[in-house]
Amino acid sequence: MICTGCSCLCNDVVVNGTRIMNACIKGYRHIAGAKENRSEAKIENRTVSIDEAIEKAIEILKNSRNPIIFGLDTTTLEAQSLAIRLAEKLECYIDDNSSFCLGEIVEAIIKKDVPSTTLDDVRNKAYVVIYWGANPYTSLPRHMSKFTYYPRGEKRPRGYEEDRYLVVVDVRKSETAMLAKKNAKFLKVEKDDELVDSFLLAVDGKAGKFGSEVGVILKEMKKSDFNVLFAGLGLKYGISNMDRFFEMIKKINEKVAPLYLLPAGFHANMRGFNETLFEKTGFVNKYSFREKRSEKEFEFMELLKKECVDAALIVGTDPLKSLPFEIAKKFMKIKKIVIDPKTSLTSKVADVVIPSAISGVECGGKMVRSDGVRFKLEPLEEKEINDVLIFKKILEGV
Ligand code: SF4
Numbered sequence: 001m002i003c004t005g006c007s008c009l010c011n012d013v014v015v016n017g018t019r020i021m022n023a024c025i026k027g028y029r030h031i032a033g034a035k036e037n038r039s040e041a042k043i044e045n046r047t048v049s050i051d052e053a054i055e056k057a058i059e060i061l062k063n064s065r066n067p068i069i070f071g072l073d074t075t076t077l078e079a080q081s082l083a084i085r086l087a088e089k090l091e092c093y094i095d096d097n098s099s100f101c102l103g104e105i106v107e108a109i110i111k112k113d114v115p116s117t118t119l120d121d122v123r124n125k126a127y128v129v130i131y132w133g134a135n136p137y138t139s140l141p142r143h144m145s146k147f148t149y150y151p152r153g154e155k156r157p158r159g160y161e162e163d164r165y166l167v168v169v170d171v172r173k174s175e176t177a178m179l180a181k182k183n184a185k186f187l188k189v190e191k192d193d194e195l196v197d198s199f200l201l202a203v204d205g206k207a208g209k210f211g212s213e214v215g216v217i218l219k220e221m222k223k224s225d226f227n228v229l230f231a232g233l234g235l236k237y238g239i240s241n242m243d244r245f246f247e248m249i250k251k252i253n254e255k256v257a258p259l260y261l262l263p264a265g266f267h268a269n270m271r272g273f274n275e276t277l278f279e280k281t282g283f284v285n286k287y288s289f290r291e292k293r294s295e296k297e298f299e300f301m302e303l304l305k306k307e308c309v310d311a312a313l314i315v316g317t318d319p320l321k322s323l324p325f326e327i328a329k330k331f332m333k334i335k336k337i338v339i340d341p342k343t344s345l346t347s348k349v350a351d352v353v354i355p356s357a358i359s360g361v362e363c364g365g366k367m368v369r370s371d372g373v374r375f376k377l378e379p380l381e382e383k384e385i386n387d388v389l390i391f392k393k394i395l396e397g398v
Pocket residue numbers: 003004005006007008009010013022023024025026027028030140141142143
């Protein structure tokens with residue numbers, strides 16, 4: 001089966017009875033723990049039938065002046081398409097976790113503003129592999145062994161022993177940074193902008209703050225016609241000017257050696273949401289179907305902060321767990337509908353909870369890996385109630 005535990009979408013996981021092979025511990029828990037902590041259909045904490053919960057959700061959405069649909073990164077492309085249709089019908093906001101994660105990076109890649117590649121090509125060809133603000137050891141556990149540093153590839157038959165050069169950029173010595181020992185470099189930065197500046201200066205033959213380290217990395221890049229940089233959440237929050245970062249990628253490509261950019265985000269189908277919304281609207285996230293545009297002020301957090309929404313349909317995510325306290329208080333004031341296979345902090349305070357199936361384990365469909373490659377899921381079973389069915393019913397009802 002294809003594991004949907006993170007955006008690696010590992011397609012070599014084998015399940016034989018209670019035995020789960022090839023999955024990492026995160027994937028194992030995702031699959032073996034599928035039946036734990038399940039949500040139940042509820043209206044104001046009262047157990048109801050699924051149809052009653054869906055009816056109540058329809059009523060809330062119909063009576064709302066400014067609803068938002070938020071989440072969707074762990075569901076299938078088919079469910080995401082229906083959610084976008086629902087947002088269009090309601091003329092409401094739609095957003096996902098990528099607006100405060102790696103949406104900007106994915107948008108630049110989709111628009112072909114920066115060169116990108118596939119994880120399969122990384123495995124086969126990549127020499128310098130840079131993780132910048134990413135800690136795949138915990139967030140994407142098989143990323144390094146399946147695609148980047150450790151595996152042997154067509155043009156990299158000796159793997160990390162001789163055919164790869166790993167660079168880890170982070171504010172602390174993360175677990176991934178601790179692996180940067182053989183043919184590798186760990187660069188501790190306090191201000192990511194300074195490292196971007198150093199690269200930009202170095203390609204023009206000048207020295208910046210990280211002049212000697214950057215010089216070594218660029219020299220390694222020149223040895224190959226295929227290098228890759230994985231951007232993580234730390235990079236997104238560490239860099240104040242993303243355009244300058246993109247300029248750095250372009251300049252390295254022009255003047256040094258080919259360098260491809262890929263997101264190291266962790267939600268299984270976040271890129272799928274970005275691509276699906278982009279196909280429909282030309283934008284990857286934080287979109288208003290009423291205003292027909294995407295703006296920073298349409299981000300889920302911004303809308304809550306400014307009290308611009310009166311109802312939220314939350315799909316497969318748990319925003320209450322990470323919202324700042326003042327914004328969480330505002331979130332508590334609006335109507336909340338949660339569609340989720342699992343109980344979460346958000347589902348515990350929701351007005352309506354609609355239980356669903358775990359995409360990839362209990363229902364099929366398609367997902368997009370973080371590099372843009374599409375996969376057809378191979379679930380262990382097909383549950384009748386899944387996100388697609390729930391969205392179809394809500395769409396009919398509104
Ligand atoms: S790396 Fe991700 S997709 Fe692969 S087995 Fe682990 S959790 Fe599943």
